[in-house]
Amino acid sequence: MHMQATCVFSLRSRHRLAFLAAASLLFAPPAGAAEVKRNDLSAEDITRVEHITRPTTDFSKPERYEAMPGGAATSRNPVNPDAFSHASANLAFSEEENFKLGNALFRKLWVSSPSSTQASDGLGPLFNARACQNCHLKDGRGRPPEGNADATSMFLRLARPARTSEERQAVTDLKVVNFPDATYGAQLQDMAVPGVAAEGRVVITYTEEPVTLAGGEIITLRKPQYSVADLNYGPLGIDTTLSPRIANPMIGMGLIEAIAAADILAKADPDDRDGDGISGRAARARDHRTGELKLGRFGWKAQNASVRDQSSSAFAGDLGISTPDTPRHWGDCTEAQEECRSMQNGVQTRLGNTEAPDPVLDLVTFYSENLAVPARRDVDAPEVLKGKSLFYGAGCIACHTPKYVTRRNAANKAQAFQLIWPYSDFLLHDMGEGLADGQQVGDATGREWRTPPLWGIGLTDEVNGHTFFLHDGRARNLTEAILWHGGEAESARNAFASMTPEARQHLIRFLESL
Template sequence: MSTSKSWSGEREWLAGRRAWIASAVGLLLATSLACGPGTDVSHEDVLESTAQPATAVVPLFDSSTSLEPALVVDTPTALITRLADRARDRHARESQFQSYEHYLPLYFENRTISIEVLDRVAKGGSDITVNITSLWPLDTPDFRAFYLGQGVLTNYYFNVDMTQVDSLHYTATINYNQKANRPLQVGDRMEIEISQFLQPTVSGRANYYGTAFLYVVGQGGMVPWEGIGANLDSSPLAQTAWLGGRTTLSYSYSNEPQHLFKQMATNLAPVNAQPFVEGRRLHHTDFGDGSHSEVGNPVFTSQQNKLGPRFAARSCVGCHTNNGRALPPGASTAAVNVQFFANNAAWADLHYSINGGGQQSFRMAHDASNNNTYTVRDIPGGATVQYHFTIANASGGAVDTAAAQFTVSGGGSGGTSSYGYSVLSPPLSYVIKVGQVSGTTVTDHPLLGAALQSQSTSGSPEGNVSISSWTTTSGTFGDGTAYELRRPNYTFTGTVPANYSARLTPPLVGMGLLEAIPESSVASLEDPNDSNGDGISGRMQVVTDPQTGQQRLGRFGWKAGKARLSQQIAIALNQDMGVTTSIYPTPDCGSSQTCSAAGTELSDAELDKLVRYVSLLAVPARRNLGDAQAQQGESLFTSLGCAKCHAPTLTTSAYHPKAELRSQTIRPYTDLLLHDMGTGLADNLPEAGASGAEWRTPPLWGIGLTASVSGGEAYLHDGRARSLTEAILWHGGEANTSKESFRTQSSANRAALLKFLQSL
């Protein structure tokens, strides 16, 4: 069980590592948001369809695209795997703490590491070396290998302090499988965990644990795992469970289902570790006051005062709760956001506690008007909040205000004109697309632009919308069981658009993989004229790339209106938050409105971090693989025709810039095509080439986790379906035959199909 260094000299290893990192960083900087042509660094072979789309589109990626370094490198002496990790609160299997999947304060500061596994056993050698590179000096990090889990679910057979090479590089070598009491051999299941113990003077907490990764000796790359037996020993998941290829998340045993859509891809590259967490910080930042949605994180001062002037949400996470699908607003709000203010002061600190808990203190965001604000999010309805301020005075000192308290409700404000609080209206979970339609031409609404923005930083907002009632219809299954469907009726305040489309935010997982699907693969599924006579006539949405002017395959949005993930994020920043980028520098504004000047508020580098965060979120694994009812449901999914649109398996391009997304076999259950879903689901606002009745097939991966992640269930573009059963029953148009087949099935068969969907 040697822990000696495995190279002939530290200088050679460091030189090689620095060269690799320099190459990776150079590629990251060279790969623009538009991912234009560049140097061909390395390519991986993959079988892809050679079918050509009915309408010519320009591929996003091809053989000229610059590629980030491969994650698995086969050399004559070792099979090398490279990946990244983040600091964690507790161990993977400690369900009693529920503290493994969440993110601790300051997660974006010096708390990611790069990992390199040199597997010499794969080449006939006898040992494996694990090297790590940190961003902050560590106090001899712990390296654990070969899970034991006896007595407690946290111990390993092999547990050593790593050898320090220099202040940021550490290494350990293992040559024996204590679990099997023999030397290492190909096929051994080696779970590893690396604990980061940061040296003193680091800001915030210093001691952390790491992700439990499973490495199969001789194979290269980490694999998603499941826990077997009473001690939850790690074993590779069957590849049919790898919904997101090697990005797929291992099964979770920490009892934190609400966090499952927030995780790093299992195969995250070292070059993307820090951009991922910094992108997550932007995702959770209020673009008005710069506050973070999670307590304990500092104000992001460089992101203050970018909000608006008109907007619908203050942050990305304001609509994308837990990165899951949004729910329609109910009659009451379970949790609210409260904005505290202290006006006409050079600075101010807020001190508050909730329900008698510990006091929290934060420096408030200061703006150009000499006012200070800080937003506290997700305060439970009915909670008692105690607060006071420390406010700078004109003489250079400060004064503490008297303590005050209030009980949280759905609205209201308190305090004085100089300081106090205001309960914010909940963000509009819907995106309300608007426009004017003349024949086949759609233009921006003169008084609203392209989207309804229900809030403003100054002056009056454009208006608002609410669900005033539900129209219900009744029906029966083939066995006589009754069901009820509902659709929302909307009431607008302010300008009432004649043409609009209400859309709830979808889940964020897997979006990078959808971008990586080759256009040729989507084209092979297209049948716009229903030439095979099966009633399905899916077609590609073709959109104009706003950065290049080229014709592209539309992939993102309910009607596939955007070609690139960066463009989808940029339009959300623009229309939902009023934050401009180089892609969409002009604020959303109608021809009869007073419009702000064009500009770039979020830089390309910042947008790139947001894109890397969203594109590299792990896809949860499929569950209940051995369940007979779920297996029956999977067969019904095909025989009822569901798989004709919800295509189970696709392969991503070999040319996507990000190594994590290249050449992955994925199971998204979408064809990315537009389908006519009938008048029941139609809106009256066409988008690009899509009619009101046409919708892009939404992916189904992760759909079985909706209730756990989102805190409830709501499906389809406007959340009208309260269950998967209702979602199926709303299918019409091209999907009507499949819907009727489901409706007339026995209750046992219907339950089996639902069990399969819930396993995704």
């Protein structure tokens, strides 16, 4: 198969068909993967795409273009702490200004109202961070609070289960994703503007659990327990669940949105018809502006369908800033928090009807869509190739799908028809009781999580100065992260645990090269 040296399929095509609406697929699940086809491609293109995205069986050398995980958008900049903060390499010159403006807004510190800054006020009144960058430090991965670190890049989601048949139906219909705590809302806010009391703080205690691996190696896993302290508005609801979440890396998000919904849905096997023990499910999510049901792709439980929806949720929940898509001036303040609800907001009517009116959300979304995936390192190193073979052989790619070719008709040409390597199926999987948070979020149960993409995972320490992984950062390294896998991933986890120590190191070395 011929591909240009830029790692991008030719963008010139007479076959620019309308993109297959995700909602129509979600409401009529296919009987089998073979029945799910893309309609943005010609028959010839489909054959090419199926060929190039087929998992390799040759581990003697790197695959063609494997070193460019983001296709032509891949960043070739030097590896350093800014490795996640570069623009897509193929971004049009005319769009660079929007990227830089979005970057400035992403780093912007919001302040409480009223303020002489005007366009920067509206923070909170209750909040978890003053800027997007505070959670996604250097556009990278968050961490749990320990040592001298604070809880800025980690917070607790709060939710209770449905109590009535009407509430259960509302979740089924995705009129709501769950029900927040009546007093404290959808997440615990550990900061507040002057004159308002913060809600409380997260408390984490760990117990150590030794695991013996093949070859006699003993790994200690730390099992967290979560509680809250210093609650300032009374007790939590008796059935409120606590789900810790660290901030996800920001790279490659526009490319993820450009993956054809058909390619993700084709991998769903909710009834495990093939009997492999893997039953990934597609999550549905409602578009914040239209209410249309779409394929969920973003967030730990795939609760958002687009980068824009993910961004507006963060503005409202994390910063307490209203946007045109989520116009809650009071953020996550509940009706039980009267003082919070009554405080002055930051709306400047000459600029718009929300605290972050257009084009603020537009620019932050554009920035988030165009943060480049860094180039791979050492793809031809013998130990990396051995580790890749072991990763594939252990069955890890049953969930961590290596590669896709994005839609020809993606909204931005920088993301269109690119061969990308995110290593994720973006589906929901039961990860076992060990990782269960007991909290339903839309279609995701209390045991299910979206498969996170792995690209850039090997640069976590370089960018963020730590190696904490999984949704709550409990894993202190990649080995621990793998050993926490259960449920549908238990077979792959056991395959890793039964490898020789040298083989395990090869597999980890492969992950570090991503």
